[in-house]
Amino acid sequence: MATTEVESGSDVLAFAPRPVNRRLLLALVLLLVLALLAGAGIVVWQRLRPPPDFTLVQLQGAYTGMVRSDGTNDVSTIDPSKFTDPPLSFTPPTCAALFDTTVSNQWAAGGLDGVSTYWLNQGSASISLFTVRYPDDDAAAAAYQRVVDARPACEGQGSSITFVAPASLDRRLPESGGTLHDVPVVTGKRTHDQVAYRLERAASQGRYVVHLLRLSNTVSWQYRYDSGTGAYDNTADQQLMDGLATQLLSVQDAPKTG
Known part of the structure; x- marks a missing residue:
């Protein structure tokens, strides 16, 4: 104005x-x-952005919810010092990556530490579940990929995997082998790194079933010895891995305090 x-x-x-x-x-x-x-x-x-790396405390917390049917929970902290068995010998050697941390009871190369639990005599199966923590995502991805890369050349087509315990491991009998078969898995957007397979052993000796899940800087192994001889149903395997993934992701997503 x-x-x-x-x-x-x-x-x-x-x-x-x-x-x-x-x-x-x-x-x-x-x-x-x-x-x-x-x-x-x-x-x-x-x-x-990638999710934060898991800590050992987080893994221990996630496994507190992995209880058996009787309501009990036997969670152990694992590290290289607890894996002292000499390795089995595998034929062909390239298939060793599929079973060296389970059947051969070897510590996962490059792993820092982790947690484990088990369920014995669950119907026809005995189950162990363990998660190995790596220094970072890349190290975990490399360990997981080592198994993924070994599987195709060892699967089916009449090829047989054999493994034998060394003489120094006198608490085990020499092992025979079997034929490797793919086991289908159901993955999600955040759990797409999964692979599963089973070794059908000769002469009705049962089978070994392995299911891997990679999340961030961890690789989880589900290992079953199943004494069944009929067609294999992996529903229980997938449900257990889904439950573990839910536990791990909930811990990872929880806001940090303090």
């Missing part, structure tokens, strides 16, 4: 918009665009 003086000497009020400062307006628009881009970038980064 401005006051002007006319020739009559009287004052007249004149109304007009102030001139627009185009530079200021442009700066405000740019700031708004930058703020929107930064907000969108943060949302995308939060969605795409």
